[in-house]
Amino acid sequence: MNKPIQQRTLKTRARLVAAAQEIIKEVGHEALRTEEVVKRAKVAKGTFFAHFPDKDALLDLLIGEELNSCVDGLAELPPPASVEALVAQLMPLLDLMSRSRMVFDVIVRYSGAAAIEEVGPIAENFGKQLDLFIRWFDPLGNHPFRRDISPELMGEGVQAFVIQAIALNFCNLHNDVDMTKRLTQYLRAWLLPPT
Amino acid sequence: MNKPIQQRTLKTRARLVAAAQEIIKEVGHEALRTEEVVKRAKVAKGTFFAHFPDKDALLDLLIGEELNSCVDGLAELPPPASVEALVAQLMPLLDLMSRSRMVFDVIVRYSGAAAIEEVGPIAENFGKQLDLFIRWFDPLGNHPFRRDISPELMGEGVQAFVIQAIALNFCNLHNDVDMTKRLTQYLRAWLLPPT
DNA sequence: CTCCAAAATTGACTACGGTCATATTTACAT
DNA sequence: ATGTAAATATGACCGTAGTCAATTTTGGAG
Numbered sequence: 001m002n003k004p005i006q007q008r009t010l011k012t013r014a015r016l017v018a019a020a021q022e023i024i025k026e027v028g029h030e031a032l033r034t035e036e037v038v039k040r041a042k043v044a045k046g047t048f049f050a051h052f053p054d055k056d057a058l059l060d061l062l063i064g065e066e067l068n069s070c071v072d073g074l075a076e077l078p079p080p081a082s083v084e085a086l087v088a089q090l091m092p093l094l095d096l097m098s099r100s101r102m103v104f105d106v107i108v109r110y111s112g113a114a115a116i117e118e119v120g121p122i123a124e125n126f127g128k129q130l131d132l133f134i135r136w137f138d139p140l141g142n143h144p145f146r147r148d149i150s151p152e153l154m155g156e157g158v159q160a161f162v163i164q165a166i167a168l169n170f171c172n173l174h175n176d177v178d179m180t181k182r183l184t185q186y187l188r189a190w191l192l193p194p195t
Numbered sequence: 196m197n198k199p200i201q202q203r204t205l206k207t208r209a210r211l212v213a214a215a216q217e218i219i220k221e222v223g224h225e226a227l228r229t230e231e232v233v234k235r236a237k238v239a240k241g242t243f244f245a246h247f248p249d250k251d252a253l254l255d256l257l258i259g260e261e262l263n264s265c266v267d268g269l270a271e272l273p274p275p276a277s278v279e280a281l282v283a284q285l286m287p288l289l290d291l292m293s294r295s296r297m298v299f300d301v302i303v304r305y306s307g308a309a310a311i312e313e314v315g316p317i318a319e320n321f322g323k324q325l326d327l328f329i330r331w332f333d334p335l336g337n338h339p340f341r342r343d344i345s346p347e348l349m350g351e352g353v354q355a356f357v358i359q360a361i362a363l364n365f366c367n368l369h370n371d372v373d374m375t376k377r378l379t380q381y382l383r384a385w386l387l388p389p390t
Numbered sequence: 391c392t393c394c395a396a397a398a399t400t401g402a403c404t405a406c407g408g409t410c411a412t413a414t415t416t417a418c419a420t
Numbered sequence: 421a422t423g424t425a426a427a428t429a430t431g432a433c434c435g436t437a438g439t440c441a442a443t444t445t446t447g448g449a450g
Contacts, residue, residue, distance in 0.1 A: 006397070006446065034437065044400040049438060108303060112362035123366075149384045157381065160359035164351065167307035171318075186352065189344045193389060201416065201427065229407065239430040244408060 013051050015041040020058055029059065030102050057120070060110045063103060064121025070096050071128050079136040079143055083187045086136075087180060090162065093129075094179065098166045108163060130155045137191075146193045154191060161186040208246050210236040215253055224254065225297050252315070255305045258298060259316025265291050266323050274331040274338055278382045281331075282375060285357065288324075289374065293361045303358060325350045332386075341388045349386060356381040 019040035023032055034055055038048050052058045070093050080086035097107055110122035119127075133155030139147045145154065165183040214235035218227055229250055233243050247253045265288050275281035292302055305317035314322075328350030334342045340349065360378040 008398070008446075012398080033435090035435090045437090046401070046439075047399055050398065055437065105304060108362070109300060112364075112366045146389070148389045153380065153384055156359065157356075157384070160355045160381075161352075163358070164355035167303070171307045185348065186355075189348055189352070190385065194341070194343045203416075203428070207428085228405090230405090240407090241409075241431065242429050245428070250407065 009051075012041070012043060012047060016043070016048060016051055016058070017061070020062060024062065029063075029100060029106075032059075056106060056109075059106050060120040060122050063106055064110075064125050066096060067093070067107075067122060067125040068128070071125060071132060075132055079138075079141055081142075082144060083184060083191055086158075086187060086191075087184050090183075091180070094162065094166065094183070097162070098169060098179070101170055104166055104170065108167075111159075111163075126159065129159065133158055145191045148193070157190050158187065161190060204246075207236070207238060207242060211238065211243060211246055211253070212256070215257060219257065224258075224295060224301075227254070251301060251305075254301050255315040255317050258301055259305075259320050261291055262288075262302075262317060262320040263323070266320060266327065270327055274333075274336055277339060278379060278386055281353075281382060281386075282379050285378075286375070289357065289361065289378070292357070293364060293374070296365055299361055299365065303362075306354075306358075321354065324354065328353055340386045343388070352385050353382065356385060 016037060019037045020032060022040065023036055032055075034045065034048055037058075038045050041048075052061075073092065074089060077089055080089050096103075098104055107122055110120050111126045112123065130152065134151045137143070137145055137151035137154045139151065161183060165179050165186060168182060169179040211232060214232045215227060217235065218231055227250075229240065229243055232253075233240050236243075247256075268287065269284060272284055275284050292299055302317055305315050306321045307318065325347065329346040332338070332340055332346035332349045334346065356378060360374050360381060363377060364374040
C-alpha cells in the first residue's frame with residue numbers, strides 16, 4: 001500500500017541505463033566505465049551505486065535484456081526437428097553469448113543466479129530458455145529426441161553444453177565453425193537415442 | 196643452449212608463491228592482496244608483475260597445483276563401476292572447485308585455456324582430468340557406461356556437467372547434498388545407455 | 391503554507407590492481 | 421679485474437570500482 005518509490009528514482013535509473021547502452025554501442029562492454037556512465041547521465045558517482053550494487057549488476061541488466069529479446073525470437077520458431085536444426089536455431093543466442101570474453105564471463109557468473117540471494121535478469125533469462133527447451137522436448141511432441149529423461153533435464157544439459165562449447169571456443173583460436181561443430185557433436189550424444 | 200634464466204629469478208618467484216600460499220591459508224583466496232604478497236615476499240610491487248602478468252595468473256598457478264594433487268589422487272583409484280561410484284570419487288574435486296565463488300570463477304575462466312594464447316596450469320589440469328576420464332571410459336574396459344561415443348566426448352560431458360552442477364549449487368541456497376544429487380542425475384542421463 | 395523525516399543525491403575519499411621510467415644486479419667477454 | 425649489455429628489481433604513480441558522511445529533495449502531516 002505504501003508508495004515509497006519516487007518518480008525521480010525512475011528517471012535517474014533510466015538515464016543511467018540509457019547512458020550505459022549508448023556507451024556500449026559506441027565502445028563495447030569491455031570499455032564501459034562507471035565514470036563515463038555517470039558523466040553522461042549527469043549524476044554523481046555515488047548515485048550510480050545507490051541504484052546498482054556494483055557495475056556487474058548493470059551489465060546483468062543490460063545483457064539480460066539482450067538475451068531476452070533473443071530468446072523471445074527463438075520462442076516464435078517451431079520446435080527443431082533435428083540436432084542440426086536445433087543448433088542452427090540456437091546460433092543467435094550463441095553469437096550473443098560469445099560476443100566477447102567479458103560478456104560470456106558475466107553470463108556464466110550470473111546465469112546460476114549469481115549471488116546467493118536475488119535472481120537477476122540473466123538468471124531469469126536462463127529460466128526462460130529452459131521453459132522453451134521444455135516445450136521443444138515435450139515427450140508428446142513429434143521430434144527425434146530421446147524420451148527416457150525429462151525435458152527439463154534435457155534442457156539443462158543443452159545449457160551446460162552451450163556453455164562448454166563457447167568456453168572451449170575462447171581457447172585455441174577455434175573459430176565459430178568449430179564451435180558449431182562441437183556443439184552439434186555434444187548435442188547429438190546428449191539428445192539422440194542411440195540407434 | 197642459452198641459459199638466460201637467473202638463480203635470483205627463481206628465488207624471487209618462489210618467495211612470491213610461498214607468500215601467497217601463506218596468505219591464502221590464513222585468510223582465503225578472496226582476501227588475497229598483491230600488496231600483502233609483495234610485502235611478505237620482501238619485494239616491490241612491480242616485481243610481482245614482472246613475474247606474473249596479473250593477479251589471476253598467480254591464482255591460476257596456485258589453484259592449478261591444488262587441482263593437480265587432487266587429480267593425482269583420483270588417478271590412483273580404480274575405474275568407477277557405476278555413476279554413483281563415479282560421483283563419489285569425484286567429490287574431492289567437486290569440493291575443491293566449489294570451495295568459494297572466487298575459486299570457481301577462476302577455474303571456469305581458466306579451464307578453457309583462458310587467454311587466447313598460453314595454456315595455464317588450470318587448463319593443463321583439465322587436460323589431465325580428461326586423460327583420466329578417457330581411461331575410465333575405455334570402451335574395452337569393464338564398466339556399465341555407454342560405448343556408442345568416444346570416451347573423450349564422454350569425459351568432456353562430465354566436465355561440462357560438473358561445472359553446471361557447481362554453478363547451480365552457488366544459487367538457490369542448495370547445499371552440497373543437492374549438488375551431488377544433481378550431478379548424479381546428469382551423469383546417469385549422460386553416461387548410461389538407456390535400458 | 392510550514393515543518394519534518396525519509397529518500398535520493400553528492401563528491402571527496404579509499405582500496406587495490408596494474409604501469410613504467412629509472413636504478414641495480416648479474417653474467418660474461420676481454 | 422673491468423666494462424658492459426641484458427636481466428631483474430624498484431616504487432612513485434595512475435585508473436577505476438566502490439564508500440560514506442554530509443547535503444538536498446521529496447511527499448505528506450498538521
